[in-house]
Amino acid sequence: MLEYRDLDPKKKAFVFELDNVIYPEKDYLLQVYYLFSNFIEFTEGVPSSADLTEFFKTVYFHHGEEGIFERAAEAFGFDDKYRVNFDMLHSTAILPLKLLMYKEVLKLLQEIIIDRKQIFIVTNGKPEIQLNKIRQMEWNGLEQYLKVFYATEVKLKPEPDVLSYILQDNNLVRKDVIVFGGTQIDEDFAAACGVDYINVDDILRLNLY
The missing domain is CATH 1.10.40 (Ribonucleotide Reductase Protein R1; domain 1)
Structure with a gap:
């Protein structure tokens, strides 16, 4: 199972899809x-x-x-x-139960924050639906450190436009970034952006659900 200590320490920013990457949709x-x-x-x-x-x-x-x-x-x-x-x-929907992150991803996000690195959520989903999910997620205090981007407001992944905006707006370069995803679209997005890619299954290998 991949852990934060296994990642390149020179990376400064980590980009995550929401559904089935941070939590099970x-x-x-x-x-x-x-x-x-x-x-x-x-x-x-x-x-x-x-x-x-x-x-x-x-x-x-x-x-x-x-x-x-x-x-x-x-x-x-x-x-x-x-x-x-x-x-x-x-x-x-006002959910009966809060949405819980994969515990391995929660641990990863906490370690990223402790190391003072940046976290971005870039999601292809409809903004109003994704926002409703985000509002009802149990973030364990991490929400103040997250920056959320709805790709549909720029250009849907795998087009690289939304990451280009993030890089420019946050004084980052491509070698600073890792994209975490779970689909071919996410992998193609990382490739189009010229950044490293990690499939979330590598983090969840011991416990997918």
């Missing part, structure tokens, strides 16, 4: 599905929240989140008009 989505299921039961009476939540969970783990509303609507026969509520919850 399923922890957010499954709570959104739970809240939507409660809304449907309260509004329509059927299906039960428990049944619909379990359906969402099963579909998510087998097929992912794409098309999950359509699958649920077809299976349980609720109206397509509720898609608005479903989509809105992704941006506005």
